Amino acid sequence: MPPLSPALGTAGKHLDVRGLTTRIRTARGEITAIEDVSLTLAPGEILGLVGESGSGKSVTLRSLLSLLGPRARSTGSVNWGDEDLLSLGEKNLRRIRGSEIAMIFQEPMIALNPVLTVHRQIDESLCAHTDFNRAQRRQRTLELLGLVGIPDAQRRLDDYPHQFSGGMRQRVMIAVALAGAPQLLLADEPTTALDVTIQEQIIKLLLRLREELHMGMIFVTHDLSVVAQLCDRVAVMYAGRIVESGPVGEIFRRPRHPYTQGLMASVPRLGGERLPLQSIDGTPPSLAALPGGCSFHPRCSYRSELCLREVPPLLTLSEGHAAACHHVQASERLKQARQPNGDMRHA
Numbered sequence: 001m002p003p004l005s006p007a008l009g010t011a012g013k014h015l016d017v018r019g020l021t022t023r024i025r026t027a028r029g030e031i032t033a034i035e036d037v038s039l040t041l042a043p044g045e046i047l048g049l050v051g052e053s054g055s056g057k058s059v060t061l062r063s064l065l066s067l068l069g070p071r072a073r074s075t076g077s078v079n080w081g082d083e084d085l086l087s088l089g090e091k092n093l094r095r096i097r098g099s100e101i102a103m104i105f106q107e108p109m110i111a112l113n114p115v116l117t118v119h120r121q122i123d124e125s126l127c128a129h130t131d132f133n134r135a136q137r138r139q140r141t142l143e144l145l146g147l148v149g150i151p152d153a154q155r156r157l158d159d160y161p162h163q164f165s166g167g168m169r170q171r172v173m174i175a176v177a178l179a180g181a182p183q184l185l186l187a188d189e190p191t192t193a194l195d196v197t198i199q200e201q202i203i204k205l206l207l208r209l210r211e212e213l214h215m216g217m218i219f220v221t222h223d224l225s226v227v228a229q230l231c232d233r234v235a236v237m238y239a240g241r242i243v244e245s246g247p248v249g250e251i252f253r254r255p256r257h258p259y260t261q262g263l264m265a266s267v268p269r270l271g272g273e274r275l276p277l278q279s280i281d282g283t284p285p286s287l288a289a290l291p292g293g294c295s296f297h298p299r300c301s302y303r304s305e306l307c308l309r310e311v312p313p314l315l316t317l318s319e320g321h322a323a324a325c326h327h328v329q330a331s332e333r334l335k336q337a338r339q340p341n342g343d344m345r346h347a
């Protein structure tokens with residue numbers, strides 16, 4: 001039977017997203033749900049996408065695979081290997097969805113079909129993405145359930161989703177997603193509804209799958225501790241745009257965008273001096289009525305007149321670290337004026 005995925009170390013496809021913008025028609029007119037989103041992902045890499053609810057994280061994931069339905073229109077490019085997913089027709093997209101790029105949804109109780117056994121749900125995915133015969137599909141289903149850590153898989157094959165605990169249902173969802181042996185997993189808050197112990201188990205499982213299957217991952221979450229444990233790089237979203245991105249260690253050590261700084265300051269820390277937790281004043285703006293200029297300006301204590309007028313571009317500050325903030329860019333320019341070798345360019 002073929003391996004689940006390309007063997008460790010084989011070259012997978014790169015994801016290169018440029019200027020992704022998605023507009024959605026609603027009853028109250030068209031809204032821009034995400035704007036000018038650019039990101040890259042190498043094979044086997046894990047990118048965390050963080051931000052408050054409504055910041056555009058889930059829309060970004062769904063836009064990559066055109067899963068938002070007929071009311072949504074995406075522009076820009078989503079290059080997967082040498083194909084632009086936005087220009088592929090529905091038939092060709094179906095060839096890629098599930099088999100090359102798979103998605104895990106936030107709530108397994110909604111995403112799994114409650115009237116089908118887990119065997120049937122994984123089998124459907126195997127039927128769609130492989131040419132295995134019945135016996136091979138059963139064998140692969142058992143392997144997948146074993147891989148995601150379902151104990152006594154043989155006995156659980158004919159159980160329904162409601163017979164599993166929350167953590168086990170999430171594992172079944174991951175098994176369904178892995179059935180097509182994808183090179184890239186899009187995970188939309190897969191640990192949000194779980195308690196911390198189960199969350200820890202799922203994170204360990206995803207890290208093990210990355211090691212064993214060399215699978216890339218985009219992991220949407222609003223939980224910074226999950227990002228710290230799981231991800232190589234992080235992109236912070238606010239009001240539909242990426243406002244800061246970079247290696248996880250760098251962003252946690254030295255967040256530059258005032259919004260990222262606010263997010264970091266709101267997380268409790270173990271050890272060290274006991275300091276009161278900070279919160280970010282105000283609330284995220286409605287996508288239907290975004291403020292002009294930088295969307296964060298009503299909540300930002302660094303705002304200037306320029307911030308009210310102009311959307312700050314996402315510029316590279318140092319190797320792999322970019323931020324979209326006039327204040328940060330002005331301080332960088334000042335620093336570079338003193339050290340003329342500095343480099344600041346579009347991320």
Ligand code: SF4
Pocket residue numbers: 257258259294295296297298300301302303304307312324325326327328
């Ligand atoms: Fe604050 Fe201005 Fe930076 Fe926006 S661009 S985060 S308003 S300083």
